[in-house]
Amino acid sequence: MATLTGKIAWVTGAGSGIGQAAAVALAKEGATVVLTGRRKAPLQATAATIKKAGGKAEVQAGDLMKAASVTKIAKAIDKKYGRCDILVNNAGLNILDRTFAKLSAKGIDEVIHGNLSSAFYCTTAVLPMMRKRKDGLLIHTSSVAGRVPGPLSGATYSAAKHGVVAMSHTLNMEECVNGIRSCAVLPGEVATPILDKRPVPVTKAERAKMAQSEDVGDLIRYIACLPAHIVINEVMINPTWNRGYVAALQRAKG
Ligand SMILES: NC(=O)c1ccc[n+]([C@@H]2O[C@H](COP(=O)([O-])OP(=O)(O)OC[C@H]3O[C@@H](n4cnc5c(N)ncnc54)[C@H](OP(=O)(O)O)[C@@H]3O)[C@@H](O)[C@H]2O)c1
Numbered sequence: 156m157a158t159l160t161g162k163i164a165w166v167t168g169a170g171s172g173i174g175q176a177a178a179v180a181l182a183k184e185g186a187t188v189v190l191t192g193r194r195k196a197p198l199q200a201t202a203a204t205i206k207k208a209g210g211k212a213e214v215q216a217g218d219l220m221k222a223a224s225v226t227k228i229a230k231a232i233d234k235k236y237g238r239c240d241i242l243v244n245n246a247g248l249n250i251l252d253r254t255f256a257k258l259s260a261k262g263i264d265e266v267i268h269g270n271l272s273s274a275f276y277c278t279t280a281v282l283p284m285m286r287k288r289k290d291g292l293l294i295h296t297s298s299v300a301g302r303v304p305g306p307l308s309g310a311t312y313s314a315a316k317h318g319v320v321a322m323s324h325t326l327n328m329e330e331c332v333n334g335i336r337s338c339a340v341l342p343g344e345v346a347t348p349i350l351d352k353r354p355v356p357v358t359k360a361e362r363a364k365m366a367q368s369e370d371v372g373d374l375i376r377y378i379a380c381l382p383a384h385i386v387i388n389e390v391m392i393n394p395t396w397n398r399g400y401v402a403a404l405q406r407a408k409g
Pocket residue numbers: 167168169170171172173174191192193194195197217218219220245246247248269273296297298299341342343344345346347348349350
Protein backbone atom coordinates (compact mmCIF):
# COMPACT_ATOMS: atom_id res chain seq x y z
CA MET A 156 0.00 0.00 0.00
CA ALA A 157 1.28 3.50 -0.85
CA THR A 158 2.31 5.62 2.18
CA LEU A 159 -0.45 8.23 1.84
CA THR A 160 -3.36 5.91 1.04
CA GLY A 161 -6.52 7.20 2.75
CA LYS A 162 -5.06 10.68 3.35
CA ILE A 163 -6.68 13.88 2.10
CA ALA A 164 -4.24 16.52 0.82
CA TRP A 165 -5.33 20.05 -0.11
CA VAL A 166 -2.84 21.56 -2.55
CA THR A 167 -3.09 25.25 -3.41
CA GLY A 168 -1.64 26.68 -6.60
CA ALA A 169 -2.11 23.20 -8.06
CA GLY A 170 -2.70 24.24 -11.67
CA SER A 171 0.94 24.94 -12.46
CA GLY A 172 4.56 24.77 -11.34
CA ILE A 173 5.45 23.46 -7.88
CA GLY A 174 1.84 22.96 -6.75
CA GLN A 175 0.99 20.86 -9.78
CA ALA A 176 4.12 18.71 -9.33
CA ALA A 177 3.38 18.28 -5.60
CA ALA A 178 -0.23 17.27 -6.30
CA VAL A 179 0.88 14.67 -8.85
CA ALA A 180 3.54 13.31 -6.47
CA LEU A 181 1.17 13.11 -3.47
CA ALA A 182 -1.51 11.39 -5.58
CA LYS A 183 1.06 8.85 -6.79
CA GLU A 184 1.76 8.16 -3.12
CA GLY A 185 -1.94 7.32 -2.61
CA ALA A 186 -3.39 10.60 -1.31
CA THR A 187 -6.68 12.00 -2.55
CA VAL A 188 -5.78 15.53 -3.61
CA VAL A 189 -8.01 18.60 -3.61
CA LEU A 190 -6.73 21.12 -6.14
CA THR A 191 -7.15 24.88 -5.73
CA GLY A 192 -6.25 27.91 -7.82
CA ARG A 193 -8.20 30.74 -9.39
CA ARG A 194 -8.34 29.35 -12.94
CA LYS A 195 -10.36 26.16 -13.38
CA ALA A 196 -8.82 24.90 -16.63
CA PRO A 197 -5.25 24.30 -15.34
CA LEU A 198 -6.66 22.57 -12.24
CA GLN A 199 -8.77 20.31 -14.45
CA ALA A 200 -5.64 19.48 -16.46
CA THR A 201 -3.78 18.53 -13.25
CA ALA A 202 -6.76 16.40 -12.14
CA ALA A 203 -6.84 14.66 -15.55
CA THR A 204 -3.10 13.83 -15.31
CA ILE A 205 -3.60 12.37 -11.82
CA LYS A 206 -6.67 10.34 -12.79
CA LYS A 207 -4.96 9.01 -15.93
CA ALA A 208 -2.22 7.61 -13.67
CA GLY A 209 -4.86 5.94 -11.46
CA GLY A 210 -4.90 8.60 -8.72
CA LYS A 211 -7.72 10.51 -7.02
CA ALA A 212 -8.22 14.25 -7.45
CA GLU A 213 -10.93 16.86 -7.31
CA VAL A 214 -11.01 20.52 -8.32
CA GLN A 215 -12.07 23.26 -5.88
CA ALA A 216 -11.31 26.54 -7.64
CA GLY A 217 -11.25 29.83 -5.72
CA ASP A 218 -9.36 33.01 -4.96
CA LEU A 219 -7.42 32.41 -1.74
CA MET A 220 -6.98 36.13 -1.18
CA LYS A 221 -10.66 36.09 -0.19
CA ALA A 222 -11.17 34.57 3.27
CA ALA A 223 -14.76 33.60 2.41
CA SER A 224 -13.60 31.51 -0.60
CA VAL A 225 -11.06 29.71 1.60
CA THR A 226 -13.69 28.93 4.25
CA LYS A 227 -16.05 27.65 1.54
CA ILE A 228 -13.45 25.21 0.17
CA ALA A 229 -12.40 24.00 3.65
CA LYS A 230 -16.07 23.40 4.54
CA ALA A 231 -16.54 21.40 1.32
CA ILE A 232 -13.50 19.26 2.23
CA ASP A 233 -14.80 18.72 5.77
CA LYS A 234 -18.28 17.82 4.50
CA LYS A 235 -17.07 15.35 1.87
CA TYR A 236 -14.11 13.73 3.64
CA GLY A 237 -14.43 14.78 7.31
CA ARG A 238 -10.67 15.40 7.42
CA CYS A 239 -7.74 17.26 5.92
CA ASP A 240 -4.49 15.44 6.67
CA ILE A 241 -2.12 17.57 4.63
CA LEU A 242 -2.23 21.19 3.52
CA VAL A 243 0.27 22.17 0.83
CA ASN A 244 0.03 25.93 1.27
CA ASN A 245 1.73 26.76 -1.98
CA ALA A 246 -0.21 29.39 -3.96
CA GLY A 247 1.75 32.58 -4.43
CA LEU A 248 2.58 35.35 -6.83
CA ASN A 249 4.84 38.28 -7.54
CA ILE A 250 4.52 41.50 -9.52
CA LEU A 251 6.62 43.13 -12.23
CA ASP A 252 6.89 46.55 -10.53
CA ARG A 253 8.59 45.31 -7.38
CA THR A 254 11.37 47.84 -6.71
CA PHE A 255 10.63 50.72 -4.34
CA ALA A 256 11.01 53.09 -7.32
CA LYS A 257 7.91 51.50 -8.89
CA LEU A 258 5.98 49.96 -6.01
CA SER A 259 2.29 50.94 -5.70
CA ALA A 260 -0.29 50.38 -2.96
CA LYS A 261 -2.13 47.97 -5.29
CA GLY A 262 1.07 45.97 -5.85
CA ILE A 263 1.82 45.84 -2.11
CA ASP A 264 -1.69 44.54 -1.35
CA GLU A 265 -1.53 41.94 -4.12
CA VAL A 266 1.79 40.48 -2.97
CA ILE A 267 1.02 40.54 0.76
CA HIS A 268 -2.48 39.11 0.34
CA GLY A 269 -1.45 36.67 -2.41
CA ASN A 270 1.43 35.14 -0.43
CA LEU A 271 0.78 35.79 3.26
CA SER A 272 -2.88 36.49 4.07
CA SER A 273 -3.93 33.63 1.77
CA ALA A 274 -1.50 31.26 3.54
CA PHE A 275 -2.88 32.31 6.93
CA TYR A 276 -6.48 31.88 5.71
CA CYS A 277 -5.78 28.31 4.51
CA THR A 278 -3.91 27.44 7.71
CA THR A 279 -6.66 28.64 10.05
CA ALA A 280 -9.29 26.93 7.87
CA VAL A 281 -7.72 23.45 8.16
CA LEU A 282 -6.55 23.54 11.79
CA PRO A 283 -9.95 22.60 13.32
CA MET A 284 -10.07 19.45 11.12
CA MET A 285 -6.51 18.56 12.16
CA ARG A 286 -7.04 19.26 15.86
CA LYS A 287 -10.11 17.03 15.84
CA ARG A 288 -7.98 14.08 14.65
CA LYS A 289 -4.88 15.10 16.68
CA ASP A 290 -2.94 14.75 13.43
CA GLY A 291 -2.04 17.01 10.55
CA LEU A 292 0.79 18.31 8.41
CA LEU A 293 1.14 21.75 6.87
CA ILE A 294 3.77 22.35 4.20
CA HIS A 295 4.20 25.96 3.14
CA THR A 296 6.06 27.06 0.02
CA SER A 297 7.98 30.08 1.25
CA SER A 298 11.17 31.02 -0.61
CA VAL A 299 14.88 31.66 -0.10
CA ALA A 300 13.59 35.25 -0.18
CA GLY A 301 11.87 34.31 3.08
CA ARG A 302 15.34 34.21 4.70
CA VAL A 303 17.47 36.44 2.46
CA PRO A 304 15.84 39.65 1.23
CA GLY A 305 16.95 41.11 -2.09
CA PRO A 306 15.82 43.29 -4.97
CA LEU A 307 15.47 40.32 -7.34
CA SER A 308 12.39 39.18 -5.38
CA GLY A 309 11.41 42.64 -4.15
CA ALA A 310 10.72 43.88 -0.63
CA THR A 311 7.02 42.97 -0.49
CA TYR A 312 7.54 39.39 -1.71
CA SER A 313 10.46 38.94 0.67
CA ALA A 314 8.47 40.38 3.57
CA ALA A 315 5.50 38.12 2.79
CA LYS A 316 7.70 35.01 2.53
CA HIS A 317 9.49 35.90 5.81
CA GLY A 318 5.98 36.04 7.26
CA VAL A 319 5.20 32.55 5.95
CA VAL A 320 8.35 31.19 7.65
CA ALA A 321 7.38 32.89 10.92
CA MET A 322 3.85 31.49 10.64
CA SER A 323 5.16 27.96 10.12
CA HIS A 324 7.54 28.03 13.10
CA THR A 325 4.83 29.49 15.35
CA LEU A 326 2.45 26.74 14.25
CA ASN A 327 4.87 24.11 15.54
CA MET A 328 5.24 26.00 18.83
CA GLU A 329 1.48 26.20 19.42
CA GLU A 330 0.09 23.09 17.77
CA CYS A 331 2.72 20.38 18.53
CA VAL A 332 0.59 19.42 21.54
CA ASN A 333 -2.22 18.63 19.09
CA GLY A 334 -0.10 16.32 16.91
CA ILE A 335 0.15 18.99 14.21
CA ARG A 336 3.40 19.55 12.27
CA SER A 337 4.45 22.41 10.01
CA CYS A 338 7.29 22.67 7.51
CA ALA A 339 8.47 25.75 5.63
CA VAL A 340 9.97 24.87 2.24
CA LEU A 341 12.31 27.56 0.93
CA PRO A 342 13.09 27.12 -2.77
CA GLY A 343 15.63 29.14 -4.69
CA GLU A 344 15.02 29.57 -8.39
CA VAL A 345 12.60 27.02 -9.85
CA ALA A 346 11.69 27.01 -13.56
CA THR A 347 7.95 27.74 -13.30
CA PRO A 348 5.52 30.26 -14.86
CA ILE A 349 6.12 32.69 -11.95
CA LEU A 350 9.41 33.62 -13.67
CA ASP A 351 7.42 35.18 -16.51
CA LYS A 352 6.74 38.08 -14.11
CA ARG A 353 10.46 38.88 -13.65
CA PRO A 354 11.41 42.46 -14.62
CA VAL A 355 14.49 41.00 -16.40
CA PRO A 356 13.32 38.12 -18.65
CA VAL A 357 14.76 34.68 -17.81
CA THR A 358 16.04 32.75 -20.84
CA LYS A 359 15.21 29.15 -21.71
CA ALA A 360 18.87 28.16 -21.12
CA GLU A 361 18.82 29.75 -17.64
CA ARG A 362 15.55 27.98 -16.77
CA ALA A 363 17.04 24.63 -17.81
CA LYS A 364 19.79 25.01 -15.16
CA MET A 365 17.36 25.86 -12.37
CA ALA A 366 15.54 23.48 -10.04
CA GLN A 367 12.46 22.04 -11.75
CA SER A 368 8.92 21.84 -10.36
CA GLU A 369 9.23 18.05 -10.01
CA ASP A 370 12.32 18.48 -7.78
CA VAL A 371 10.34 20.54 -5.27
CA GLY A 372 7.21 18.39 -5.72
CA ASP A 373 9.26 15.34 -4.79
CA LEU A 374 10.66 17.10 -1.70
CA ILE A 375 7.09 17.90 -0.62
CA ARG A 376 6.14 14.24 -1.17
CA TYR A 377 9.11 13.19 0.99
CA ILE A 378 8.09 15.54 3.81
CA ALA A 379 4.50 14.29 3.60
CA CYS A 380 5.66 10.67 3.93
CA LEU A 381 7.64 11.21 7.15
CA PRO A 382 6.30 9.47 10.25
CA ALA A 383 3.97 11.58 12.41
CA HIS A 384 6.39 11.77 15.37
CA ILE A 385 8.94 13.92 13.51
CA VAL A 386 8.92 17.19 11.62
CA ILE A 387 11.35 18.95 9.30
CA ASN A 388 10.76 22.51 10.47
CA GLU A 389 12.45 24.26 7.57
CA VAL A 390 14.24 23.22 4.41
CA MET A 391 16.01 25.12 1.63
CA ILE A 392 16.29 23.72 -1.91
CA ASN A 393 18.41 25.36 -4.58
CA PRO A 394 19.77 24.67 -8.05
CA THR A 395 23.43 23.65 -7.92
CA TRP A 396 24.08 26.29 -10.62
CA ASN A 397 22.98 29.06 -8.27
CA ARG A 398 22.88 32.27 -10.30
CA GLY A 399 23.47 34.37 -7.18
CA TYR A 400 26.65 32.44 -6.35
CA VAL A 401 27.84 32.44 -9.97
CA ALA A 402 27.46 36.23 -10.19
CA ALA A 403 29.32 36.66 -6.88
CA LEU A 404 32.14 34.41 -8.12
CA GLN A 405 32.46 36.46 -11.29
CA ARG A 406 32.67 39.66 -9.20
CA ALA A 407 35.31 38.03 -6.95
CA LYS A 408 37.45 37.17 -9.99
CA GLY A 409 37.35 40.85 -10.97
N1 LIG B 1 9.55 29.45 -9.04
C1 LIG B 1 10.38 29.95 -8.16
O1 LIG B 1 11.52 30.32 -8.48
C2 LIG B 1 9.97 30.03 -6.72
C3 LIG B 1 10.96 30.21 -5.76
C4 LIG B 1 10.60 30.30 -4.42
C5 LIG B 1 9.28 30.21 -4.05
N2 LIG B 1 8.32 30.05 -5.02
C6 LIG B 1 6.93 29.95 -4.56
O2 LIG B 1 6.41 28.73 -5.00
C7 LIG B 1 4.99 28.80 -5.01
C8 LIG B 1 4.47 28.20 -6.30
O3 LIG B 1 4.85 29.03 -7.37
P1 LIG B 1 5.41 28.49 -8.75
O4 LIG B 1 6.83 28.87 -8.81
O5 LIG B 1 5.02 27.10 -8.93
O6 LIG B 1 4.67 29.47 -9.78
P2 LIG B 1 3.28 29.36 -10.54
O7 LIG B 1 3.36 28.30 -11.57
O8 LIG B 1 2.95 30.73 -10.97
O9 LIG B 1 2.27 28.85 -9.43
C9 LIG B 1 1.55 29.69 -8.57
C10 LIG B 1 0.15 29.12 -8.48
O10 LIG B 1 -0.57 29.82 -7.46
C11 LIG B 1 -1.89 30.06 -7.91
N3 LIG B 1 -2.38 31.26 -7.26
C12 LIG B 1 -1.78 32.48 -7.24
N4 LIG B 1 -2.54 33.35 -6.57
C13 LIG B 1 -3.64 32.67 -6.16
C14 LIG B 1 -4.80 33.04 -5.43
N5 LIG B 1 -5.00 34.29 -5.00
N6 LIG B 1 -5.74 32.10 -5.18
C15 LIG B 1 -5.56 30.84 -5.62
N7 LIG B 1 -4.49 30.43 -6.32
C16 LIG B 1 -3.54 31.35 -6.58
C17 LIG B 1 -1.76 30.22 -9.43
O11 LIG B 1 -2.93 29.83 -10.12
P3 LIG B 1 -4.04 30.91 -10.60
O12 LIG B 1 -3.27 32.01 -11.27
O13 LIG B 1 -4.92 30.13 -11.50
O14 LIG B 1 -4.72 31.35 -9.35
C18 LIG B 1 -0.62 29.27 -9.77
O15 LIG B 1 -1.09 28.00 -10.17
C19 LIG B 1 4.64 30.26 -4.80
O16 LIG B 1 4.26 30.48 -3.47
C20 LIG B 1 5.96 30.96 -5.10
O17 LIG B 1 6.04 32.20 -4.46
C21 LIG B 1 8.64 29.95 -6.32
